[in-house]
Amino acid sequence: MTAGLHLGRLLGQRSMQLPFAECFRTIQGEGPATxxxxxxxxxxxxxxxxxxxxxxxxxxxxxxxxxxxxxxTQVAAIVEQATSFGVPLFVLTGGEPLMHQRKPAMDALLAGLTAAGEVHVETNGTIPPSGSVVELVAHFTVSPKLANNGADTAKRRIRPKALARFAEIAATGRACFKFVATTREDLDEIAAVVDEHQVPAGAVWVMPEGVTPEQVLTTHRALVDGVIARGWNTTSRLHTLLWGEERGR
Ligand code: SF4
Known part of the structure; x- marks a missing residue:
């Protein structure tokens, strides 16, 4: 049996379903692939x-x-929709996509997408990557959440085992750490996470919080000097600057 036939049969199985929100063609608005x-x-x-x-x-x-x-949703339908655009870069996001990494449906999704291009994963960094995720994903954007997340305890947000694994991957160039910051005090909190989990400085990206262009710019201006002084990278939210909160952009 050829690999293509095998994948086709896999994708057709009823168990090959994932909770699926949307799929759209756009530009990456954040981080190193902006x-x-x-x-x-x-x-x-x-x-x-x-x-x-x-x-x-x-x-x-x-x-x-x-x-x-x-x-x-059947994985075959997700793959068909995602590949129909003819764009060879897929950003798997959520929600938290790694919640599904132990499901055969995730293996099938990654197999289907990597047959057509490169897959990047956006994750909150609480779940250590495993299985086909480690093998097939080209790049991870890891976003550990700070106290400004406003809802979850530090124990829930900061998972040392997962962060250590992602820091190892970052050292090989296959991951970056992207922190959402609202104030200059957040930069001290980021520094503590980076030091404790040995994240390479070159893999750190700080992004301003904001859902309007004005909020993004104002917060970014307040943060940028502190980011530069610490030797980190910074990213705006290009999609927010261009389209605000418009969904599917
Ligand atoms: S921003 Fe927070 S709540 Fe929203 S998907 Fe990411 S980790 Fe989950």
Whole structure:
């Protein structure tokens, strides 16, 4: 049996479903791949509850109808939709996509997407990557949440084992750490996480919080000198500057 046939048979199985929110072609607006054409594939569910989350429709059952927002969807349909754009960069995001990494459906999704391009994963850094995720994902953007997440305890947000694993991957150039900051005090908190978990300075990216262009710019201006002084990188939120909170952008 050829690999293609095998994958096709796998994708057809009923168990090959994942909670799927949306898929769209856009540009990557954050981090080291900013400006690159990409197809975002957004899965459902998250193990955190950040107060400023811009994709709460993927996990917050108190505000959204999750059966409608993140229906269980055949992986074959997700792959077909994602690859139909002809763009060879897929950003697997959420929610927290690594919540699904032990499911055969995730293996099938990664196999289907990597057959058509490169896969980047956006994660909150609480779950150590394993299995086909480690083998097939080209780059991880790890976003540990600070106290400004406003909802989860430090014990829940900061998972040393997972961060140590991602720091190892970052040292090989396959991961970066992207921190959402709101104030200059947040930079001290980032420094503590970076020191404790031995994250290479060159892998640290600080991004301002904000859902409007004005908020992003104002916060970024307040943070940037402190970021430069610490030897880190910084990123804006290009999609927010261009389109504000418009969904599917
Ligand atoms: S970890 Fe990400 S998806 Fe989950 S609540 Fe926080 S911002 Fe939202």
């Amino acid at each position: 400006g690159r054409q990409a197809v975002f594939v957004r899965l459902g569910l998250c193990n955190l509850a950040c107060r400023w989350c811009d994709s709460a429709f993927t996990w917050d059952a108190s505000r959204f109808d999750l059966a409608e927002e993140i229906p269980d």
